[in-house]
Amino acid sequence: MKRGLRILLGSLAAALLVGGAGWLAYTASLRQGTEVLRRESNHQLELFAAAAEGVIKRQESIPATLQLSPEVLALLREPQSPARIEAAALYLRRLNAHLGSLELFVQNQQGQVLASSEPGLRGEDLSFRPYFLEALAGRVGRHFAIGTRDGRPGYYVSHPIHDGARVVGVAAIKIKLDPINEAWATLGSPALLADSNQVVILSSEPAWRYTSLAELSVDQRVDLQLSRLYAAQPLPRFPLQVDLRVDEDSQVIEGVLPNGLGAAASAPRLASRAMLVMGRTLNGMDWRLMMFSDLRPVRQQASTHGLLASLGLGVVLLSALILLQRRRILRQKLEAHAELEDQVARRTQALSEANAQLAQEVTERQQAEATLRRAQDELVHAGKMAALGQLATGITHELAQPLGAIRTLAGNALEFMRREDLRSVQGNLEILTRLADQMGQIIQPLKGFARKSQARPQRCDVGQALGNALFLHDQRIRQQQVSLERELEPGQAFAFFDPNRLEQVLLNLIGNALDAVQGQEDRVIQVQAMQGGGQVLLLVRDSGPGLGDEALRRLFEPFFTTKEQGVGLGLGLAISRDIAREGGGELEARNHPQGGAEFILHLPADDTPQAAAQA
Template structure:
């Protein structure tokens, strides 16, 4: 038995270790892919900004050479290059334009490429006398095109981008005007961060870079054709072209992943590219992947640690399973016994509440007994009188008048039947099931019963029910009891006062129906409003109530899913909020 247990423990431990390693490896792969995706998105943002800055700088100067080439002083100089006065004027003009535009240099060449005027004519690196016929921007402009070229200056030794435009005299090309701009300012904005920005020419040589040691270096070995083109255009003025030490190349979702040797080690970069077709350049952003790999490795360790913790928890749970099962069984038995007792007590409480509601209705009927006696005795006495008179009229042969008395007697009997029907409905124990109820019918029945007490108090009842009221979700008998209770309380409140008005209104409010019963009585003091719905709390005198009516009414409305509240202004105002029953159209839609 012990050997079997040890075997199972060994297998469980081996599986736990294997699971931890697998969880770590899967987490590392997934998190590394996500981190590299985020790195690529960040690289695209940097790439877009760098490309936009370069394009904007080129756009700023691209249209200027043709405009300057059309100026009178320039065309006259091209037509008469040996005129010393024109040379001096043109040199001054080009210097003013150069300073105004912020260009590096502006100069004019004749058709042989010889510089005859320049903005830097009085500097140590003056272009005057220099021949640049070998530059593409010169011979492209000389043939009538727009010359553009990036190169290292052969005279100044400084990097720059050149624009060339033909100078036309009498319909013939008499020279070429060139503008040189410096892109160093843009390059300086790329410094910093965990990324490097570099721009390569059509031959793949980096000439702009946020890393100084990567300038004038090719990403891949140059072919014989590329080297010959660089030498023929003197793009880099004899500067030795280096080679980035790329030790390994990979891919991530189509993006190159490079390892570049630096000093004593190598760093890995994710590369994102964007071409600038008009200049023949490619802008590259290389983002260090060290942060992405560190994040992935951290998450992998966390996953392994979490898996190990889960394995330990599983072992503890497995060891204590028997004891836990026994404890759960005991708890289940205790819970079942408790639920049984709670169910019994709940049934008893519900029965007590139902009995209390019925007792409240009986108490209300008892309080109205005097008014009921008057309500029944008066019609009975009138019916007796009409019956005696009918007998006399029949003896005298006055049958039509006798018939009228009999009709009055029948009307009184209908009146007594109606009162009796409503009282029987009010007195019987209600069912608990809720259903859609017509509020107008319930109000009519409640007013029929409460009218006895209202007339006894000599109060005036005004009823205002909105014409478009929907049915409400309630129990009709219990809702009738609530209305009778509040109406009789209102009658008690206004009895003996000069102004004895009671208002009952009902309106729709969204998905609810609001019933308001207000009176002109003394109202409910603010200090007592919070206790008005407590059982056995009453503001009436001794012998005038048990203090259960409002408490029962409050619980009945809560059972309906509604709310009962009270406020005081000129008198008391009770507001019943009940849920509106869905219409047939709403039920069909659902």
């Protein structure tokens, strides 16, 4: 009886252990998988938000330029003149055709359209639109609305037209949103855009459009009807109930769509499963971008991990039970040699435990090394993405001029072809080719830099890597008016190192030098290289205040930084030294005798016959 009770209690304990192990593995895998999905969704949202902002911001400054047009000012001074109306309309039609926008129009102080790129819009009274009221008050008006005449949705931007110090009219543009609708497929998940009224204006799901994320009050509905932003749309509630949390600092929206919520008729694909809702606010537009990512693959993977953990522990417990049973039978058969067998069993058990512990330690160390390597790769890639984000404005500025020239030359070429002036067409095409090459040179250094990859040592041109890093910091160097003294050019020094990692290290060193010389009277950065003894030494020196004793002692510690709070994490130099050591080099820092800080990067030289011949 007692033996049966012990067996029952043991079985229950084993079942609890197996179930507990499976639950712990499921919970850990679910948490990790959700975090990975959250990071991937955030990255996709950042790219999509940047594309959406680019569609709008490319044309939102056009109304501000209309007051510079003599045709528009003449029309506002003589609004009844047919000649003035036709001249202004012709100018607006040509500009609208060049820009590719939906409409360009000019209103008087009463909100009546005096001239438009679309003939049917002239004479309409649009004084009820919020963008007109904002511009009439001397401010820039921006909002989404459905056209009163054509019923097409668009983003309206308005600007006051001044004649001296007085506002005499309003210039407005209607920007098409078709490129945003065409880009939904890049997200790979259902998504939507909601305006400042929390009304869904664009979505990959047609049933979601013109629904309200929040319950609209009677006053809000009356205001929307008066302004006719959404025409005659009834604006029902959004079919899915989402519990959202908004981070006010980062403007990141996050929530979870539980199982069983939502209207299945409106969203049958989504109402029956859990979704991770991620979103963010678009800069300067008060628009919310939200994406619904399916959690089923994450939960299925977590279930698999929980099952494997339970099976693994069950095998271990069963093996232990079999071993105990064998030992009991052997002990009964060999009672005469009980003491000897007991000693042998204890020694065998100790060796087995030591071997298992050693194997576990080896496995844990291998896992820790792999985790560290992955974390380092992620941090390097994150640093690259942060640098690319800072360069977006500069690259846009660099590409804007050749793009404008290409548009003009292409238009001229079409006109020359119409006149059968093939020599002029050939000249324009040659200029277009040079401009395309110029744009290629601008974006060439960014191709390999943004790629996420593992370290692969190879023959590396140190001068070329330095040039790429300096290119990525070119905007800051020009803005801070830094004097750059470079004594290394491509083809002068070669190292056996991963080129992508070398660019990351140089990017960190030059960025720190730019931070050090900021605010100094003399802003100088010197970069020079020396080669010998199987090494390539790269020296980066700045004319900043130098490094204190504590900074020199703790400079390469993770999370130690001399910058102001909120500027940097203190990981750049620590990661850079780890990258250098991983590739067989070293990174050192010191104060230069003539002032400022100096970083010395040791790299293994490339000793191949080709490198020796070039050296």
